Amino acid sequence: MQRELWVSISESQRRAVLINAFLGALLGSMNISSVVIALPAILRGIGLSINSSIGFMIMAWIMFAYPLIMAITVALIGRLSDMYGRGRVFTIGDIVFTTASLLLGLTPGYGAIAGIQMVIYRFVQGLGGSMMFSNSAAIITDVFPPERRGVAQGVVGISFSAGSILGLVIGGLLATINWRWVFLFNVPVGVASIIWAYRSVYKLPAGFAKAKIDWIGASLLTTSLVLLLMGLMLSMMPYGGSSLGWGNPMVWVLLGVGGALFALLFFIESRIPEPMLRVKLFRIRQFTYGVVSSLFLFLAQGANVFVLSLLLQAIYLPLHGVPYADTPLWAGIYLIPSSITNAIFAPIGGKLLNRFGARVVSTLGAILLAASFELLTLLPITNFNYIWFAAILLLMGAGSGLFQSPNLVSILSAVPPTERSAASGLRASMQNIGLLMSFAIFLTLILTGASTVLTQSIYKALLSAGVPMLDAEKLVSIPPVYALFAAFLGYDPIKTLVEQAGILLPANVFSNIDKLTFFPSAIAPAMAVGFYYAYHTAAILAILAAVFSYLRGREAFHHTIETVQAGARSTAKVIEQTNTPDPIGNKVTNGVNGNIDIKSDPILRKTYAAYLLMNTELSDTVLNSITGKELVYAIAITSGLPDWFVNFVNSINDCQFTNSTIETLTKYVSVPDWLSEVVNAWLKIKSSNS
Template sequence: MWASISEGQRRSVLINAFLGALLGSINVSSVVIALPAILRGIGLSINTSIGFMIMAWIMFAYPLVMAITVALIGRLSDMYGRGRVFTIGDVVFTVSSLLLGLTPGYGTIAGFQLVAYRFIQGLGGAMMFGNSAALITDVFPPERRGVAQGIVGISFSAGSVLGLVIGGLLATINWRWVFLFNAPIGIVSIIWAYKSVYKLPAGFTRTKIDWIGASLLTLSLVLLLMGLMLSMTPYENSSLGWGNPMVWTLLGTGGALFIVLFIIEARITEPMLRVKLFRIRQFTYGVVSSLFLFLAQGANVFVLSLLLQAIYLPLHGIPYADTPLWAGIYLIPSSVANAIFAPIGGKLLNKFGARVVSTLGAVILAVSFELLTLLPITNFSYVWFAVILFIMGTGSGLFQSPNLVSILSAVPPTERSAASGLRSAMQNIGLLMSFAIFLTLVLTGASSTLVRSIYNALVSAGVPVSDAVRLTSIPPVYALFAAFLGYDPIRTMITQASISLPANVLSSIDQLSFFPSAIAPAMAVGFYYAYHAAAILAVIAAVFSYLRGREVFHHNTVETTQVAAITNVPEGINDPDPNYNNNGNPNIDIKSDPVLRKAYAAYLLMNTELGETVLSNITSKDLIYAIAITSKLPNWFIEFINNINEYNINMSVIESLTKYVNVPNWLMEVINGWLKINSLNSNNK
């Protein structure tokens, strides 16, 4: 498609993809920081089971729907057009944001409405994100894709920071504005998308929707997420729920259904999950390396935020209500580096290939996690912390855009949305799994001494032994989640324990420094466990990235060979013809000539909607030039064609010329198709 797209359309696609990714990223972090205000606004408390459940689903509904639906939406996009589905997703996202901001009611009813609308918002986000990368691959030539994907990658980093700032500020005014601020941006994006992206060529084929595959994928991921969420809640005398038989039942059933899904999808003719793409080595190793890298990124998203909000910031005088905002500000160096090096990674892609650049990025990320183990968790220098974060963002930026380009360039154009959907699904699954993995690592490392440390600190502050026992009987995970969401962990524990303490004792333990000082010695081991695990995951990502094989990216690379493999090539391609070799491919160096490249792309796409679009972008002057080159007419004639005015050539000239020169069979089919389209247009006029 990219050979027939104007520069203005490319810019429109890039801007729309950037805005879509930016809005989606903002709406993850802004909602997390605004959760206390949202729950207070609808009259729910995190200390109740229903409040905790609704809080969790408001957080996880959006990425869960993304993980469930992007593969199905990718398939639908390949069928009906990526631009159309992207624009419809923009509409769904904006409308659901309005519904979230205007949610009526109070209490549990309002909470369930918010969860439902977050599911719808996730569907809109999936329709945009599942197509943004594929659209960029469609409309940008190979040598420019890396930079374009890098620019979109900036939006994820910028959005995560902007979301914390926007959510923190708007939540102080009214929690509804956290969602309503999307509306004006969304309306502008919809209008722009409709005028440009929506009108991009439609899909290649029409096939049946694989509802069985979609249902199995949905059920398996829901069960897996429910099992992971249950694993993060206490069970009996344990701080976590891994001893709960229901956790393993949910995870085992979800995993089994996922395996069944792959078996079924590999055998049916029109699967929703394009399992056959995993036969492509470059695609498979790129997707798997992306999964492990996003698992490792959980240490950046969750572990470092927990470290800052539960320990470091309160020890330095930041109130718990303000820690989510300040944590976002403290983590800015990582986002800045990601924004700088994502486009740089795209440029290096053309010179060194995705295997080298992405592998280097994953290794740098692993090194940054190991460097974190050299810092104390309570009183480190922010300068060194910022330097390590910058290195972390550098690694992430270098990895993502080359890896994305490599994944999508390895698959046929008709499968790009499906491939992008699979990649997005794996990334979202990785992020969802990372929360449970790293919370488990942090608490496992601290489990032997954490409760004893809190108990000793409470008794030393004057809390009666009986009350200290009741307070420490509450699993520490509740206090950590409270700190992560901006609640005072000590007051949360006191409320859950339903105890009353003397004013002087309460004042002593309610100091900002009390809770972080009590848990820091025990938590240090847990944080170091998490850092080492993140480094190992990043190294695994680097290994898979390297195993994708040698890649060479040329500036003039064209993908007509991939298109030829998946379109209906007209009869006659194997006829004896001086312009063809034994494999049926032209002997002429088509890829070095943009006019011939466009004409040959039209030939390979004959009898498709996209083929008609390419044909309509070929001018009469282009056809005369193509006839001259392929028929090996004298150079003076080719020079003459280059200098004449387009309007001096009409259809009769082309028809006459084909009678007197030896036009290749493939170009003759293009000419006939072009004459047919232009004849219809002339009659309509």
């Protein structure tokens, strides 16, 4: 029987593992935000223009290759990690990520050749990232006992928020020096992380079992996700007379075939003996609803990642005098409040998990996120007071922080230890799919809301600025999506349109339309409706996340514990404790004494926590916090004493429960071994104190 790893891990090992998971998550999140903000410098550095089709496609693939390969490989990597060891795969991933960063920073050549090399290296970098990302959460769950996992996952959650901030600032600064340093900056941090990983996680016990690689499943997943992403990318490109490509038959062919292959993947994976995607995990209610709620929340998060950045960079910041080249950096700075409260509330969510459970805390977080998106609809898009905007961002970050770490702990605690990396991979894959889909969803919503009046609004503004009618018609014939993408990447949208139209305007006319305030003033009235569409949709998606989070039911913890003698770490016996919910999720079978829901009873949870912390530096503190009345209550519940006795215990004062009373009671009832150890340790402490 395989016992849980956390029972044999020292506190120093736990700290080392936590630091390593923090560094890995920090690198991954920094990499995403720093590359986005540095894209203009990268394209200029390799001699490509966003106005060319090859430049636009390479730009898109540099952005999306990393999350795409993570979405494709995290499930497969999770399965391999369960087989060969999570610590080993994590360390190898660290090496792959750092090596790819070095290759990106040293990319030779110029033009399309250099761009294609960078896309390939970004795929390799994403592979390394997936090897770290799919294992960090599972390793934390392995080495920390159940009641401490929430806080530990919250600490790792801080690194994602800190990384996104640092990535924007560091990427923006390094891009002004040389775009290569955006990637080379990862190398020394990566080397330090590799050394630490080898010392802390590489030597963790190897995998649970050997198995065959499911190449059919891997091929289907890769093909389906590539086709879906290609369809979504094509949908964002103009087609015919439309600003978007949803009228392009090829978009629907790609999405249809990709969706069909994705459905076929789940059908096949549910019927083969050793699948890559552990579809059987979806039979676990707590896992299924946790993963689905995470998917909807990350779909909603696209509004935070993309919509608010587009609002700031295309409209708000230029209207307030920020040059387009600086808007990506300043947009990141303006969005910092969300990252700060996310970092603060991630560990708070982990602490609240132990008291209220993931269903309550994660559901509350999703509701707060939905409320923040609805509050954004109350602000004008051109001249809002930043204090109110920042206050809404604070609420948004708090909601996201409260949701993520309890939801993650709930998902991974519900599955057997042998399946944790696979479960983490499935969860990560769904999250990455959600983020990728959100870009196309929200861009479509914004442009759909503005489509009826946007072109006409720009046309009138051009004529008012003195642009000749024929030239104005050429400019508005170019779909506005090009100008919006240009603004999002820090390019001057008017210059982009003029260059793409191939027209030459008089200097005085060009100076009129090249003012910082011209383009945002022209598009703002039309774009307002589109942004409000996006906010409302994000709120609906967050509410769906809250609904599925609540439907998970009461949490059940699937783990194997080792019973030890008080005062010595010698093993007495190993008890397999598999908490599984009943069909309606109201009770759990704890493997000790029938149907007892330890998680939902604060007194039982408190006494069980004391057992888990036996012979640690916190042991005496926790035992001293337990009153005699609480100990008698725990004995009565776990030994199956009648309800009238439990009610009697609750009705009298604590001072009436003496040590001798508790000793006498334990002689005549049968209590679980773990509670017997707590009682003996408690009596010993009380005797020494008296």
